[in-house]
Amino acid sequence: MGIKFKVLKESTETNARLGLLETPHGIVETPIFMPVGTKATVKTMTPEEVKALGAQIILSNTYHLYLRPGHKLIEEAGGLHEFMNWHGPILTDSGGFQVFSLGDLRKITEEGVEFRSHIDGSKHFISPEKSIEIQNSLGSDIMMAFDECTHYPATYEYAKESMKRTTRWAKRCKNFHKDWERQGLFGIIQGGMYKDLRRQSVQDIVSMDFSGYAIGGLSVGEPKELMYEMLEFTTPLLPKDKPRYLMGVGTPDYLFEAVINGIDMADCVLPTRIARNGTVITSRGKLTIRNAKYSRDFSKLDPECDCYTCKNYTRAYIRHLFNVNEILGPRLTTIHNLYFLIKLMENIRKAIKEDRLLEYREEFYKKYGYTD
């Protein structure tokens, strides 16, 4: 059945929309936040726990799985769903972002990217075709085209060249992929911080007709205002009948902004990464649980939260766990942070339905605070 997308409702006050994304492993309500399971596990959690939070789709990383344990091994295991025991929808990235992040360890040619493993220095080569081959082995429901995530800042010339290469690579990905019933494939919009390049990228990529479209190359270090400007400019250019995915975004303010501009999907490692360091997202803003002031605080992390952690544990206990380096600490904060974002998106969907998204955002910020 491949990937199908249906817009259920368009917001009257913003560009937000409610939708249903059908994948071979289940239906996802949009807008949605996708927890990240980089190495075939959402860090610290079992799949049952991830599901119990309300997560409907997770993301996993092609680059990491290609290196360890290897995509062929995962194919032998029956694919990524079977290997990691998550039987809901999975989206895999293309490996491009990680490979480009390697800096001096990689070399870009028209053919693809040669790089050295960050683990053992071994030499590898990923081309658009190779990326799809790996993602075919993983068997994710949604694959991403192999792109170059243009760094910030980039000159107009570089951003243009990079965007054009991304377009050529997208075509090669599309041509290489065969079984569209089993796996969908999203194209990625690049173009740096230049509107005409973004417009050109949308035109070129959308003309190839992918299962959905992602906006890449944002939230890469540019000022927030610039990010919002590019998001606001680019999103409405995308076709309305396809899912729109903003890559690498996962703070409440970015999520609100994304949804208001018409984004349907987002992901970010941030909520789980900061959780493991003891930073907790609450309805009253962020909180650093290691702080000594919580040592005798027998209230819950967030007075408004009803996640497993908040129902059963105090700040004092969680602080103790972090203080003595117990694994249950990061487990409990990860549960809480993911639940917070998943619940936020649930509330956002409800607000769209009730045509009160801007009002809900205002209510949210009144408690959360206006800075992040």
Added chain:
Amino acid sequence: MGIKFKVLKESTETNARLGLLETPHGIVETPIFMPVGTKATVKTMTPEEVKALGAQIILSNTYHLYLRPGHKLIEEAGGLHEFMNWHGPILTDSGGFQVFSLGDLRKITEEGVEFRSHIDGSKHFISPEKSIEIQNSLGSDIMMAFDECTHYPATYEYAKESMKRTTRWAKRCKNFHKDWERQGLFGIIQGGMYKDLRRQSVQDIVSMDFSGYAIGGLSVGEPKELMYEMLEFTTPLLPKDKPRYLMGVGTPDYLFEAVINGIDMADCVLPTRIARNGTVITSRGKLTIRNAKYSRDFSKLDPECDCYTCKNYTRAYIRHLFNVNEILGPRLTTIHNLYFLIKLMENIRKAIKEDRLLEYREEFYKKYGYTD
């Protein structure tokens, strides 16, 4: 109601017995293996998971909790059960074993032990009274008397002096403890590897009438045969109508030997500690999951096991998790190892009931192997 113990059945072929141990937080079937939650958490696990494995009572450590987060803080939280969200029975040790393990950092006097924290070098003093005071704050169902775990090897003179001090300290613990309805208190038998000292210790300690009795100072580095000899000599000297606890023992062979000699309770950090290093106890013996030969092994850890881990994951996946340092790895092996020992004790109880404990042991070893 305090601590009550009832022997349900005595084995006809061995000294093993089936019993029920009543505590303020619930009834425990004996013989039992107690998972260890050193720092107010069974490492890697939630209390619900520990319970789901079939654990009926857990152990926690006075020394560690006294240092961090402090027993007064736990008392403020409503006691250890409330603090850590485990509402079943808890046994706490006296802190003695950890304090004596500090070596050069501690000094023994008749009054108690002065020591420096292994964390920050700060000076502390624990006496028998202080140990009970701490355990009173923790609110465990079963407390242990403050003893000296005699090291091995020890001269007869030292073992005797140490045993006599343990007896004097036991008396002080007993005198200091007030609320026997809320918390029971076990006496500890010492005496090193000398039978007459063990006999004397039993006489002295038992005459004080504790809620139960523990055999301490075994499995401290002595040869297995010597340990078995002391166990076989000491256990039958203990009163039949009180629970008997062998401290620090948790390998299948030791557990069989303990139960056969009439032990009702045992604990050990070993199964959870080796789990976190990737060593798994199976019906076919131990297995090191990091081993490369398991990288493409899509079978479960133990062909006979039906724990959560074995029902849902392959050796290949668990090896991958260890290989990339994912927390889910230690979580899954901890679940498996604890389940293995809890299930073993369940089978042992069944075998006692059916008067076939020796036969069951033989069946077990045929698959497990005769060495450990």
